[in-house]
Amino acid sequence: QTPTPTRFLKNCEEVGLFNDIDCSLEHEFRKAQEEENNKR
Numbered sequence: 001q002t003p004t005p006t007r008f009l010k011n012c013e014e015v016g017l018f019n020d021i022d023c024s025l026e027h028e029f030r031k032a033q034e035e036e037n038n039k040r
Helices: 005-039
Strands: none
Touching: none
């Protein structure tokens, strides 16, 4: 069963709370990786 758009959007909003955290974590991770690459 496919979720209705409104229900889906509501889900995205709830997930959005965690998305911010994910984005900052991913950003930090990428920065760390780039620094590692620059050391070589």
